Amino acid sequence: MRITPPAERALRKGHPWIFDQSITDIGHAGAPGDLAVIFDKERRFQAIGLYDPTSSIRVRILQVRQPAIINMNWFQSKIEMASRARASLIKHNTNGYRLINGENDGLPGLIVDRYADTLVLKLYTPAWVPHLKDFCDALAKVSPAAHVILRLSRSLENQTSLRYGLTDGMTLTLQTPPNLILFTENGLIFESDPINGQKTGFFLDQRDNRLRVQKLSKGKSVLNVFSYTGGFSVYAARGGAKEVVSVDLSVPALEAAVRNMAHNNLTTAHETIAEDAFEVLARMASQKRSFDMVIIDPPMFAHSEKQIPVALGAYRKLTRLGLGVLRQGGTLVQASCSSRVDDESFFEAIHKSAKEAGRKLTEIERTGHALDHPIDFKEGAYLKCLFAATG
Numbered sequence: 001m002r003i004t005p006p007a008e009r010a011l012r013k014g015h016p017w018i019f020d021q022s023i024t025d026i027g028h029a030g031a032p033g034d035l036a037v038i039f040d041k042e043r044r045f046q047a048i049g050l051y052d053p054t055s056s057i058r059v060r061i062l063q064v065r066q067p068a069i070i071n072m073n074w075f076q077s078k079i080e081m082a083s084r085a086r087a088s089l090i091k092h093n094t095n096g097y098r099l100i101n102g103e104n105d106g107l108p109g110l111i112v113d114r115y116a117d118t119l120v121l122k123l124y125t126p127a128w129v130p131h132l133k134d135f136c137d138a139l140a141k142v143s144p145a146a147h148v149i150l151r152l153s154r155s156l157e158n159q160t161s162l163r164y165g166l167t168d169g170m171t172l173t174l175q176t177p178p179n180l181i182l183f184t185e186n187g188l189i190f191e192s193d194p195i196n197g198q199k200t201g202f203f204l205d206q207r208d209n210r211l212r213v214q215k216l217s218k219g220k221s222v223l224n225v226f227s228y229t230g231g232f233s234v235y236a237a238r239g240g241a242k243e244v245v246s247v248d249l250s251v252p253a254l255e256a257a258v259r260n261m262a263h264n265n266l267t268t269a270h271e272t273i274a275e276d277a278f279e280v281l282a283r284m285a286s287q288k289r290s291f292d293m294v295i296i297d298p299p300m301f302a303h304s305e306k307q308i309p310v311a312l313g314a315y316r317k318l319t320r321l322g323l324g325v326l327r328q329g330g331t332l333v334q335a336s337c338s339s340r341v342d343d344e345s346f347f348e349a350i351h352k353s354a355k356e357a358g359r360k361l362t363e364i365e366r367t368g369h370a371l372d373h374p375i376d377f378k379e380g381a382y383l384k385c386l387f388a389a390t391g
């Protein structure tokens with residue numbers, strides 16, 4: 001195929017996607033997973049990628065400049081690179097991490113998370129289906145696991161005819177995986193439920209921020225809002241918090257949070273509240289309940305460009321509500337995982353809201369992704385987090 005000059009320029013700069021409207025000429029209609037080869041005007045090779053007629057991201061680039069044969073060996077070399085980049089995590093007593101972060105590790109449209117002996121492979125495009133055997137063979141060579149569980153993105157789940165019998169949550173290995181997977185993160189034991197849980201069972205991307213929270217927790221009362229299975233709560237408890245409160249809408253997530261405390265023999269006072277976070281924060285403020293540290297790590301708010309203003313409004317509201325239960329001199333930790341909301345707008349929203357609330361906010365640190373979530377292109381970045389002290 002041929003593509004527009006701007007798309008060619010983006011490709012040369014390393015952008016991993018070609019959108020449907022950038023395609024100017026195509027040899028013949030392709031099926032999902034066909035290899036698309038992009039040529040320039042002089043018929044010189046530009047790139048090769050996975051073709052997906054079902055998505056506006058029509059081609060996900062695998063290889064640029066030099067032609068290559070896309071087979072098990074090619075996948076293996078990419079997985080080896082990704083695996084090497086994570087090698088240092090083992091030294092930190094961590095066997096739960098993202099082994100492959102999609103486009104950012106040169107394998108677009110697919111992620112692989114490791115939880116101890118289990119790998120969770122998530123596909124975001126049917127284009128991977130025809131290559132799955134080669135990919136899994138390569139994975140088994142580089143990063144063997146007792147169990148490989150397949151997850152399908154929502155869009156893929158709806159495309160029954162393109163799945164060739166693959167189902168969300170199925171096991172690709174011989175043995176039935178255990179119901180409960182335990183793994184370690186910075187020496188702490190956590191549960192993951194890759195089939196019924198959110199994402200692939202755990203929010204691995206917050207590992208470094210959790211360690212930061214641990215270091216700031218000694219002797220403090222900590223409120224963990226949008227706690228999920230208590231990642232931040234467990235770290236706060238290990239850091240010596242005197243009290244931890246976890247708030248989340250999901251009852252099973254909070255039950256897991258209680259178990260995660262127990263897996264680590266932590267006996268810190270831990271209260272769980274299964275209610276809407278906005279309501280809980282407002283009620284606590286009216287009851288004059290306050291904390292030394294408030295962590296706010298909500299789900300993605302902007303699912304499209306149009307929703308960016310709404311998302312920023314929600315972040316501002318959460319800052320205001322969070323500050324409403326944060327003592328003077330306390331620590332605010334607020335994160336965003338909306339890739340469409342850029343860093344500057346997010347941090348600005350927090351500061352604006354603090355100002356409106358008449359609270360002084362002194363930044364301690366702005367943080368982003370951990371080592372196993374490398375970012376290789378603009379759209380790949382999503383996580384940002386502010387640590388700030390309040391006046």
Ligand code: SAH
Nearest residue numbers: 203226227228231248249250276277297299
């Ligand atoms: N901080 C967590 C990840 C949070 S993900 C960690 O470190 O693991 C976002 C969480 O927000 C999910 O667990 C989801 O159940 C919860 N959630 C979504 N909307 C909510 C709401 N309105 N009130 C409370 N929790 C909510």
